[in-house]
Amino acid sequence: MKATYLTEQSIAEFISRALAEDVGDGDHSSLASIPNEAQNQARLLVKGEGILAGVELAGYIFKQVDTDLQVEVLLQDGAVVKYGDVALTVKGKAQSILTAERLVLNCMQRMSGIATYTHYLNSLIAGTKAKLLDTRKTTPNFRMMEKWAVLIGGGVNHRFGLFDMIILKDNHVDYAGGIREAIEATHRYLKAKGKDLRIEVETRNLEEVKEALETGGIARIMLDNMSPVLMREAVALIDGRFETEASGGITEATIADVAKCGVDFISVGALTHSIKSMDLSLKAY
Known part of the structure; x- marks a missing residue:
């Protein structure tokens, strides 16, 4: 982390507020359709070009949703990426992966857009x-x-x-x-x-x-x-x-x-x- 505003506490508080907005009293789509014990995996695919950002944050989000989720980072923040690259993989409880999915994507998509444009103007x-x-x-x-x-x-x-x-x-x-x-x-x-x-x-x-x-x-x-x-x-x-x-x-x-x-x-x-x-x-x- 490179800035004073980026602390474990400030990031955790942000994630809590964002999950409260998105999940409310439960991710009923996942709870209803996926068996509670189901274990699965997913990979985060890049479908554009530019500078990747939000990878570290994604790790925090997955862990805050479910501490048992296993995240393997394949591309770090700041990496130059192209269509088809895989940024990370996540394994564990299927319901947890699906609950974290949209927040991870919303953050990373916008952060990567900002990082890409910043890099370009620089x-x-x-x-x-x-x-x-x-x-x-x-x-x-x-x-x-x-x-x-x-x-x-x-x-x-x-x-x-x-x-x-x-x-x-x-x-x-x-x-x-x-x-x-x-x-x-x-x-x-x-x-x-x-x-x-x-x-x-x-x-x-x-x-x-x-x-x-x-x-x-x-x-x-x-x-x-x-x-x-x-x-x-x-x-x-x-x-x-x-x-x-x-x-x-x-x-x-x-x-x-x-x-x-x-x-x-x-x-x-x-x-x-x-x-x-x-x-x-x-x-x-």
Whole structure:
């Protein structure tokens, strides 16, 4: 595990909530049609191409459904896969395999889609110093797994939520009365609360960049929806004094040009909100 949010407890709690949603008071299809003592096996088949993700999570799901299930992992998270590959096999009580099936597939299909797209966008900025970031544009109650998939695909996690980093976005700045006012109010708040959080401020033009530089007391300046020409000017103006992050409507068609502007980070909401899931299936054999 590579991130603080990925703990045995957090994963177990996620699986419990997901199983409660799906299974309720029982998997009656399996309980009704399959003998309780039946033992069987299944393999997880890849029916697409890309980067596999969610294998480790699948192991946790199978074990939480039934500790006696035996999982053999054939392809690890991060593996490059193609149609026909077998990611893992599972053996044990047939009812348990069927109960876990949909949750395993739902998680792995979406996670693999995210990892695949992350890997692809990373390939477009190879050779630059820019690192690819995810955002909070995630599926409610599934953020942990989506951010995990970004890591597997070679991306970098931005803040996990509203609690572990401060980002003063355009609405914060406008409501506070300006860049300086927002930053200074934030420092007063952090001091009063005894908190030590990194601060990032979003800027929309060179005037706001200059105001952020003059105010200081921040870790990163976000350059939002700026053209490559304007972004280069902003990066030159900042001149390494603070980290820089490009954000806002960045696509696979524009990300390479953005990276060439010299920013440290590029955040892309589409990593988690606009991906195509990888086709996977669990088949008896």
